[in-house]
Amino acid sequence: MYRSHTCGDLRASHIDSEVVLSGWVHKVRDKGFVVWIDLRDRYGVTQLVFDEERTSKKLLEKARTLGRETVIKASGKVIERASKNPNLPTGEIELLVTGLEVLNESILPPFTIEDDTDGGEDIRMKYRYLDIRRNPVKNNLIFRHQVTMEVRKYLSGQGFIEVETPYLIKSTPEGARDFVVPSRMNEGQFYALPQSPQTFKQLLMVGGMDKYFQIVKCFRDEDLRADRQPEFTQIDCEMAFVEQEDVLNAFEGLTKHLLKEIKGVAVEDFPRMTYDEVMRRFGNDKPDIRFGMEFGELNEVAQHKDFNVFNSAELVVGIAVPGAASYTRKEIDTLVDWVKRPQIGAKGMVYMKCNEDGTYKSSVDKFYNQEDFANWAKATGAKTGDLILVLSGKTNETRSQLSALRMEMAERLGLRKADEFAPLWVVDFPLLELDEETGHYHAMHHPFTSPKPGQLELLDTDPSAVRANAYDLVLNGNEIGGGSIRIHDKETQAIMFKHLGFSPEEAKAQFGFLMDAFQYGAPPHGGIAFGLDRLVAILGGQETIRDFIAFPKNNSGRDVMIDAPAPIDKEQLEELHLKLDL
Known part of the structure; x- marks a missing residue:
């Protein structure tokens, strides 16, 4: 023993x-x-x-x-x-x-197995099996297990059935690059690893499995960052005979259950905002609503005052940073430098202080009077002691820049508290996005998303006005889930493919199996997929998913522990009918 x-x-x-x-x-x-x-x-x-x-x-x-x-x-x-x-x-x-x-016996480890280790990230990734012995990593993996078990328990209790779908599938255009797998037995042909089980879960609805879920690996060959890995895990769900409201209610229930059981937090309010509203108020489609600093549009009160920077801009917009009027000029200059970084891309920043004596002080004093500045304060909701930060330029770029600045200020002020949770549904996304380089439209979610009822005809006259029957669940400034009500009839799906640039022949070759299935009594259906890695990280008080994955890849998509990807020998290449010119 x-x-x-x-x-x-x-x-x-x-x-x-x-x-x-x-x-x-x-x-x-x-x-x-x-x-x-x-x-x-x-x-x-x-x-x-x-x-x-x-x-x-x-x-x-x-x-x-x-x-x-x-x-x-x-x-x-x-x-x-x-x-x-x-x-x-x-x-x-x-x-x-x-x-x-x-x-x-053990040789001397390359770093100390302590909670506060002396090992850097690279060495700990190389010896991940040793890193797992440390409490922070071990506890993160145990925490992930607890979340996963609660998901299975809740969904099973709601009548969902877990069904496994294939990993070796057909390459389909879903927005990111596929990982492809050569077939030895079918020369010159390839499988793809799934970016999601999207078409299979729709086929399960056709098959009568009206409540499906799966905790499933998905694969996307795209650039990496802290919250993205080439292989990731989804809580993938689909329901038949549902409208959008049914799906939102079902997965509000799951989210409330996880917050209650895992964190002991009761959250009742799941506000809903349209895509257009969150872009106007926060500058991005996954805003953190745990704090204020909502956008105040200043075009009406800041343009036509002899300040050409604002006059030539599509959008002038600002935020009121609470209690920051005490910032020194040096501190403000560091913020100007921050927004000018290539990652942000702003050309400059204007500020205005709401002084304790009721006056205003700005970097553009010579162009505006105190009444003008009072209007800035009103538009941004600024109070005495606040600091207003203003950016201007093209609408979409400026909103993105100010959104990044808003999050940076929240971090600096300690407003993004890990033990506070603020969920938000974002609805009514555009169905299509215009690629300005090619002039072609592509699906904002995926090609199987249905337009809002009554808007199908707009595809021919005003495609950018069509709204999708789609929804994202945002938690603390992170998208943790997204889904839609799907197209469930062949004719509508064919129309959608046409507007995405597919010829009838291309649509048949890529998705003929799905369109054929729709002819056999496909029910109305819709669903959602949660990013399990990101969800676990946020519930764990962090935003870096790598810490909650047993054997993650680095920022280059490499597993430095097993040294993958790696070359394969000539015999394997020949068996796969591949030839590399190296």
């Missing part, structure tokens, strides 16, 4: 019990006449004790030779700890060791 208890089990009630523990040597403290060893496993830490009076000399010497991370088995009697540790669940006891077996 390797263990009768884990290293987190033992308490004062176990005193005088004979037990067996196994785990990793966490620390060794040798005082000459006594040796203490902290033994660690997934469940906790138990102190082992060896001393000259009660331990054989041979056993004491053996304990002194143990290095960190050596795997051992220790047997003995649980005794009361002389110097108790109130910060440790096992801190009232220790194990007086009578038997010790080395199960596997």
Whole structure:
């Protein structure tokens, strides 16, 4: 028997019990006449004790030779700890060791296995299996498991059935690049790894499985960042015989359940805003509504005042930063430099202070009077002591720039609190987006999203005005889920493909199987997919998904631990009918 208890089990009630523990040597403290060893496993830490009076000399010497991370088995009697540790669940006891077996020795780890480690990110990624032994990573993985189990429990209780869909599928245009897999048995042909199970879950609705879900791996060959990986996990869901309201209510329920069960937080209010509204008020379609600083459009009160920068702009817009009128000129200059960075792209920034004495002070004083500035304050909702920051330029670019500045100011002011949760539904997205480079429209969500009722005819006359029967769930400034009511008849789907630039032949080749299925009584249906990695990270008080994935890729899409991707040998290439000119 390797263990009768884990290293987190033992308490004062176990005193005088004979037990067996196994785990990793966490620390060794040798005082000459006594040796203490902290033994660690997934469940906790138990102190082992060896001393000259009660331990054989041979056993004491053996304990002194143990290095960190050596795997051992220790047997003995649980005794009361002389110097108790109130910060440790096992801190009232220790194990007086009578038997010790080395199960596997360890070489010196490349970084210390401690909560506050000395290992940088690159080295910890390379030795991820060691990093998982640290409490922060281990606890994140346990937390992810808890969230996943609650998802399964809730959806199963609501009548959803988990169904697995294929990983080797056909390449389809869904917005990102596919990962492709060559077929050995079908020369010159390729599978693709799914970007989502979209068409399969729709086919399940045709098959009568009216409530489906799947916790599923998806793959997108795109550039990476902190909240994006080439392989990621979705909570994928679909329902038949539903309208938008049914889907929103169902998954508000899931979100409330997770917040209550995982975080102990009761959230009742799920406000809804249209896409046009959130863009106007916050400058992006996934706003963080835990704090204010809503946009105030200033065109009417800031243009035609001899300040050509504003007069030539499509949009002049500002935010009121609470309590920041005390910022020095040097602090404001750092903000100007911040918005001028290439990542933001603004050409400059205007500011206005709302002074405590009721006056206003601005970087453009010579162009405006106090009455003008009072109108700025009114438009932005600024109060005494606030600082108004103003950007101008093309509408979409300026909104994006000010949105980034709003989030930066919230971070600096500590307004984005990890223990506060503010969900938001964003609805009525545009159905199509115009690619300004090509002049062609593409689907803002995907080609299977239905237009809002009564708007199908607008596709021929005013495509940009058509709104989608689509919705995103935003939590704390992050999109955690998105979905739509789907097209469920062949004729409408054919019209959609036509407006996306597919010829009838191309549509048939790519999606003929789905359009054929629609002819056999496809029910009205819709669904949603949550990004599990991002959802877990936000519930865990973070926004970097990598910390909640067991074996993540780096920012170049590489697994530095196993050194992948990697070349394959010539024989494999030949079997796959591939030839590389290197």
